[in-house]
Amino acid sequence: MTDRLIISSKAALVPRFALAASGCVLFIVAKSMATGGQANVGQPVYWLIGLLPFAVWGLPVAINWLEKWRSSNHRKLLPSNLQRLVSEIAFRHLVVWVCTLGVFVASHELQLANSIQSPVYEAMGYRNFTATNFILSLMYVGAGYLIWAIFFSLRDVSVMGSRARLVDLLALFVINAGVFFALVYLIPAV
Amino acid sequence: LVIREILFSSVICSLSLPAYAAGANCPVFPVGAEPSDGQLFYRDGRSLAELKLSDQIADRTPNPVQFYYVLREASDEGRAGFVVIKSGRKLGSDETGEALQSKLVHLKRSKKSIANNYPCDVPSAFDETSVAAESYDNYHDYAYDPRNKEEYEGDFHTLSKFHVRRYLGRNKACKNTDSSLWDGLLRLDFRSNRSQFSFDPIVVAFGIHSQAWKAIRQTVGGGSTGLADQRVRMKQYQTDDSKITCIPFTLNVRGRDFFLRINDLESGILRKPEGSWQLTK
Numbered sequence: 001m002t003d004r005l006i007i008s009s010k011a012a013l014v015p016r017f018a019l020a021a022s023g024c025v026l027f028i029v030a031k032s033m034a035t036g037g038q039a040n041v042g043q044p045v046y047w048l049i050g051l052l053p054f055a056v057w058g059l060p061v062a063i064n065w066l067e068k069w070r071s072s073n074h075r076k077l078l079p080s081n082l083q084r085l086v087s088e089i090a091f092r093h094l095v096v097w098v099c100t101l102g103v104f105v106a107s108h109e110l111q112l113a114n115s116i117q118s119p120v121y122e123a124m125g126y127r128n129f130t131a132t133n134f135i136l137s138l139m140y141v142g143a144g145y146l147i148w149a150i151f152f153s154l155r156d157v158s159v160m161g162s163r164a165r166l167v168d169l170l171a172l173f174v175i176n177a178g179v180f181f182a183l184v185y186l187i188p189a190v
Numbered sequence: 191l192v193i194r195e196i197l198f199s200s201v202i203c204s205l206s207l208p209a210y211a212a213g214a215n216c217p218v219f220p221v222g223a224e225p226s227d228g229q230l231f232y233r234d235g236r237s238l239a240e241l242k243l244s245d246q247i248a249d250r251t252p253n254p255v256q257f258y259y260v261l262r263e264a265s266d267e268g269r270a271g272f273v274v275i276k277s278g279r280k281l282g283s284d285e286t287g288e289a290l291q292s293k294l295v296h297l298k299r300s301k302k303s304i305a306n307n308y309p310c311d312v313p314s315a316f317d318e319t320s321v322a323a324e325s326y327d328n329y330h331d332y333a334y335d336p337r338n339k340e341e342y343e344g345d346f347h348t349l350s351k352f353h354v355r356r357y358l359g360r361n362k363a364c365k366n367t368d369s370s371l372w373d374g375l376l377r378l379d380f381r382s383n384r385s386q387f388s389f390d391p392i393v394v395a396f397g398i399h400s401q402a403w404k405a406i407r408q409t410v411g412g413g414s415t416g417l418a419d420q421r422v423r424m425k426q427y428q429t430d431d432s433k434i435t436c437i438p439f440t441l442n443v444r445g446r447d448f449f450l451r452i453n454d455l456e457s458g459i460l461r462k463p464e465g466s467w468q469l470t471k
Contacts (some may be wrong), residue, residue, distance in 0.1 A: 032405030036334040036342075040408040109402050111370040111382065114333060117367070122355075126347045 019098055024050035026101035030184050033108045038189035045190055053097050053179055089168070095152055096176055100144025104184070108142075130186075137181035144175060213434030217258055225434065227262040227280045228454070228465055247443050254440040259452055259465075261437065263429045270304060270358045270428040271456025272367055273437050274387055278420040280447035285459045287418060290327065290411065294320035297352045310364035312354040313426060321345040329414025330387040333370045334399045350400065357426065360456045367424065370398055373461055381461055386453040389413035389420060394453065394464045419445065443469050448464040 027050035031039040039046050063083060107113040115137060125134045217238055218224055230241045233256040234248055241247075247255060263269045281287045298318035307313075325345035328334040337371055353368035365383065373379040380397030388394050390413030414420060429435045441450065452465040 029402050029405040033334070033401045036328050037332060037401065037404045040405050042408060093334075105402060108333075109400060111333060111372055111380075111398065114368070114370045114384075117335075118355075121350065126350045129343065 019094060020051065020054045023054060023094065023098045023101065026098060026105055027183065030101050030104045031189070033105065033113075034184050035189040043190065049183060049187065052183065054094060089172070092148070093172055093176065096141070096144050096148045096172065097179070099147040099177065100141050100180055103143040103147060104140050133185035134177075134181050137177045137185065141173060141177040141180050144176070145169075213432040213436065214430045215258075215438050216260070216434065216436035217349060217438075224434075225260040225262065227260065228452075228457070228462060228463065229260040230450075230452070231258040231260070231465065232256060241467055243465075243467060244468070246471060251443070253444065254442045257439050257441060257450075259437040259439070260434065261427055261429060261454065262434045263274040264433070267361065268429040268433055269360045269456050271360065271426070271454065272354065272357060273425050273427060274453040274455065275423040275425065275437075275439060276387075276389060276421070276451040276453070277420045277423075277441055278389065278449060278451065279445045281416050281418055282446055285418075287416060288323075290324040290414055291322055293323040293414065293418070293420075295323050295414065295422060296320045297348070298421070298423045299352060299354075300423070302426070302427040303443070304358065304426050306428075307358045309362060310358040313354040313357060314351070316351055317347055321348050323414035323417075324412070325349065326420075326422075327389070327414050329368075330384055331390055331393050331399055331412045332401055332404065333384060334401065352424070354424075354426075360459075365455075372397065379460075383455050386455060386461075386464070387422065389417060389451075391464065391466070392425075393453075446470060 024047055025041065028039055028041050028043075028046045031046055031049075054152060060082075063086070102111075114140070120132055120135050120139070124135075195407055205411070209423075216225070217231070217233075219231070220238055220240075223240065225231070230257060231238050232241050232247065232251070233239075234251055236429045241257075244281050259273060259275075261273070287293070296318065297316075297320065299313070299316040300314065303313050322342060322345055326349070328342075329346075329349050353366065355366050356364040357367060359365040368384045368387075370382045370384040373381045381395070382397060385393050385398050388398075393413060399405075424440065425439065427435050429438055447468070448470040450467045454462065
């Protein structure tokens with residue numbers, strides 16, 4: 001899995017670009033679904049918002065460029081193993097993000113979303129939609145993680161192994177739920 | 191004496207027999223009429239007349255018009271469910287319609303419930319009210335939640351109260367009137383209970399529009415576009431031992447191009463097409 005994460009690899013750019021593009025399209029469709037059809041692919045602002053989560057890639061890339069720019073006798077900003085870890089976390093975060101958007105879009109398009117969401121609406125009394133949306137965000141991100149776990153991480157035992165990894169996964173789950181809640185539900189349609 | 195009594199009772203019986211032995215809530219049907227599932231009758235003055243699809247209400251018919259929608263079940267188990275009665279007017283080319291945001295759709299659900307809802311739930315009470323046509327279309331044409339616009343949060347609450355959760359359906363199955371689950375994926379039947387409430391005949395016939403497609407190719411308007419005076423009424427029913435029941439309802443038929451559309455949510459394992467009548471020219 002880590003082979004795919006080498007920042008400087010040009011071959012890795014194609015899947016990354018595909019992931020970013022599909023993530024953007026899925027985000028706009030998800031935003032449209034969450035706002036009653038008020039967002040659409042013809043509005044550049046949603047492409048920009050859709051790209052925001054992919055900015056986390058910018059961090060390891062920027063560090064990499066900075067390392068190249070600085071002379072070799074300077075101390076490294078980040079040890080290479082830490083840099084690799086940041087890159088790995090960023091990649092995982094984005095795969096989960098795209099999986100979450102995919103689950104959201106698919107459940108709406110297959111008309112399953114109402115059956116999934118109705119019990120939450122009923123439990124919340126069809127009021128307090130901010131809290132309802134946050135609960136739904138947790139559910140969709142949870143489903144996104146499940147897809148990621150099934151298709152991307154079960155083959156790689158090292159990802160699932162240690163307690164540190166579990167904390168890492170929990171932290172990413174909360175961050176992803178927050179990002180999903182903010183971008184898909186909280187930001188009003190323009 | 192015995193022969194005289196038999197003759198007398200047979201004469202009495204023949205006099206008291208209605209033209210057709212009707213089921214619950216049904217009127218006495220005209221001689222020779224054998225009401226079938228999905229037929230619509232109305233009171234034309236004092237007599238009862240069948241309203242065929244191509245028929246229009248006679249001008250002399252007083253308002254409000256009394257209608258009887260017939261539900262007839264062939265199976266021994268009978269059936270229970272809900273009937274959706276949609277009415278309104280198509281706007282003429284010389285009329286300007288209200289915007290979907292300000293136009294209202296009137297909602298009413300019959301207070302009367304069937305006697306035995308077991309194993310499902312008794313429908314909760316609902317006071318008749320109205321929602322914005324845009325909310326109504328978003329909910330039934332696209333399965334969007336109207337809460338997505340702050341001003342429509344109340345409409346979402348209203349629509350969720352209007353619809354019935356866990357009603358008693360065919361074969362004692364408990365269903366939701368606003369369920370958007372497809373009737374049959376394998377036979378490519380994308381209709382659902384929710385789609386039957388739409389004022390767009392395409393949604394009723396083929397199912398809810400794609401939300402993803404709307405995000406890619408922006409479309410405007412919904413089933414309520416070009417319509418006025420929209421009313422939606424929902425009534426629960428259960429066929430009795432005679433396997434027949436009627437849904438009586440009244441309607442003020444006023445104005446040009448007045449239409450009536452009726453959808454039975456439990457019409458069959460394969461849902462029957464919408465009953466649609468153009469009541470005035």
